[in-house]
Amino acid sequence: MNVTLHGRKVVPGVAEGEALVTNERISGWGGVDPRTGTVIETRHALRGQSFAGKVLVFPGAKGSSGWSATFHMARLSGAAPAAFLFNEMTTKMALGAVVTHAPSMTDFDRDPLTCVETGDWVRVDADQGLVEITKKKDRLAK
Structure with a gap:
């Protein structure tokens, strides 16, 4: 079963990849190793x-404004997410998305945290405001 979400573009572009989902916010300063993209909080x-x-599918950013520096370094080291899907727009989240240059979306017609699971394949077309989700179990069945 494929699922389609509609949302608002934050950073333009198209990307796809495996989903990594958390219901917890991520701290940009001290919560992430920007050299590897590993959550260390x-x-x-x-x-780990x-x-x-x-x-990366998550509620949004937390903590200080270290998001922009951390995610800029992650982009430079090749460890940035392919795309961001998040629920709450804040200045921290906007700065992190912009410096990462990763297609990013928010303001969805359905909560992505209830539609996307870790391991699903997700295609983000921020330019069109579309997210296409291929469920992991459907990919494995083929």
């Missing part, structure tokens, strides 16, 4: 997992 559900090259 203590007690975070994604601790890398978002490099994945579609």
Whole structure:
């Protein structure tokens, strides 16, 4: 079963990749190793997992404005997410998305946290405001 979401473009572009999903916000300053894209925040559900090259689906940013510096460094090191899908637009989240240059979207017609699971294949077309989700179980069945 494929699922389509409609949302608002934050950063233009098209990207696709495996989804990495968390219901927890991520701290940009001290919560991420920008060299590897690995979440290092203590007690975070994604601790030890890398978002490099994945579609990161999460509520949004938390913490200080370190988001822009951290995600700029992640882009330069090749460890940035392929795309961002998030629920709450803040200046931290906007800055992180812009410096990463990754297609980014928010303001969805349905909550992506209820539609996307880690391992699903996600195509983000921010220019058209579309997210196409191929469920992991359907990909594995082929």
